[in-house]
Amino acid sequence: MKVDFYTSKREYDQKKEEFDKAIQKIIEKGNFILGEEVREFEKAIEEYTGAKHAIGVASGTDALVIAADILGFKDGKEIITSPFTFLASASCITKHGGKPVFVDIDEETFGIDVNKIEEKINENTVGILPIHLFDQMPDMDKIMDVAEKHNLKVLEDAAEAFGMRWKGNGEEYKHSGAIGDFGVFSFFPTKTLGGYGDGGMIITNNDELANLAKCYRVHGASKKYHYDFIGYNSRLDTLQASILSVKLKYIDDAIKRRKEIAELYMEKLKDCKNVRLPIAKGDQKQVYYVFNILAEDRDGLAEYLKKNEIGYSIYYPIPLHLQESFKYLGYKKGDFPVAERICGEILALPIYPEITNEEIEYVCDTIINFYKNK
Template sequence: MKVNFYTSLREYNEKKGEFDKAIQSVIEKGNFILGEQVTQLEKDIQEYTGAKHAIGVASGTDALVIASDILGFKDGKEVITSPFTFLASASCIIKHKGKPVFVDIDEDTLQIDVNKIEEKINENTVGILPIHLFNQMSDMDKIMEIAGKHNLRVLEDAAEAFGMRFKGNSGEYRHSGTIGDFGVYSFFPTKTLGGYGDGGMIVTNDDNLAQLVKSYRVHGASKKYHYDFIGYNSRLDTLQAAVLSVKLKYIDEAIKKRENIAKLYIEGLKDCKNIRFPKVKGDQHQVYYVFNILAENRYELAEYLKKNEIGTSIYYPMPLHLQKSFQYLGYKKGDFPVAEKIAQEIIALPIYPEMTTEEVEFVCETIKKFYRK
């Protein structure tokens, strides 16, 4: 049995009429740049997440770069973040000549270890960039407490966390991205809410910050051909907004299906002593954008699954502090032992709403067969 790591074709075929109609409506009107579908999607994201403002941009990476620029993560200033993440979570700081300062991760949750943040703060620190990865949010209560104490800005990288909610000291669930100064989402096709190409969004509850984003995404213009800032050319494509609007209608159903698949994996692999699951801490609403396991002999397992036509991915095989592009920061092997250890064990299994029970069972049986060899 072949099991793709991800495919968009099943969802498209299920809702082909809606997708085709949405795309055709954009083409027929010819309003491809910041068309009405973008405005509507922004309003719908505001309603869904509870954010006061949502501004569509060209990608999740652009969202991070623009937000970092506006928050002053630049010109030698330091921003505390995790080394166990995708490149864009730290490159957005470097793009503006800021300095990412890494903190190791919690071995159970794989999130930034909030107990190690404060020791890295100095007079040059201006912000914290937590990354909500692997089906749970960082401890935002602790992060916001530290930020308030030291007058720091907070940029939530929620690129993989659309739909996640965190119940902290406020006593109510708050959507990822809506707690800090800015939050960003990615609409890359594989995401929980994914388009048919690149796309991203910045959310904030601050009126002034929102106005700046709206200007920065159109080259820094306050009105056409009047530039208050040196900004960017980064607008969510109207065609992508049309596709995303269709998907957003079914997002809760899609998240529920992902949860059911995750439960099948947990049940199917619970007796496999060679793997373990990351733990969720705190009261959180998960979305299972990915399903990671921590596995013995990870590389050999990945090859075995590949030979059996099961798609996998590794998020992430090398922490950022060991990447060639970050060598100038002066970090070395052993500086962040937990991140380095997890990078040798983690592997993501296929998960998307249209997966069948038979496919999940096949993946589980194949993994167990590998460890019985």
């Protein structure tokens, strides 16, 4: 049996008529740049997340770069974040001459260790960039308390976290990205809400920040050909907005199905002593964008999965502080031992709403057989 790590084809086949109609409508109208469907989609995101403002941009990376620029994460200022993440979570800081200051991660959640943030704060620190990674959010109550105490800005990297909600000590759940000063989403095809190409979104509850983001995405223009800032050319394509609007209608069903798949994985693998399963902390709602395990002989297992035509991915094989691009920061091996160890053990298994229970069982049986036959 062949099991893809991810495929968009099944979802397209199921909703082909809706997708084709949405795409054809844009082509016939010819309004490809910031068409009315973009604003309609932004309004739908505002309603779904509870954020006051949503601003569509060309990618999740652009969303981070623009938000970091506006918040002043630049010019030698320090911003605290995690070394265990995708490049863009830190490169958005260095793009503007800011300095990422890394903090090790929590071994069970893979998110930033919130109890180690405050010790890295000094007079040059201006912000915190928490990453809502894979399946859950770090303790946003703690992060916001630290930020308020030290007058820091918070940029939530919620690129992987559409649909995640945090309750913590509050009376109601708050959507990822809608807690800090800015939050960002990615609509890369594999995401929980993914398009048929690149796309991103900035959300905020601050009117002034929203107006700045709207200017920055169109070269810094407050109105056409009137440039108040040196901005960016980063706009969510109308085609992508139309496709994403179709998918948004079914997002709760997709999240529910992802939870069912994750629970099936956990049930089937619970007695396999060679793997550790994800653990959630805090009062929150997960989305299971990725299903990771920590595996003994990870590389051997990966090769065995490949041999048996099972797709997988490794998020992430090298922590950012050991990447050549961040060598100038002066970190060395051993500085963040938890992140380094996790990079050698972590393995992502196939998870998307259209995968079948039979395929999940095959993946689990293959993992169990690998360790039995060692």
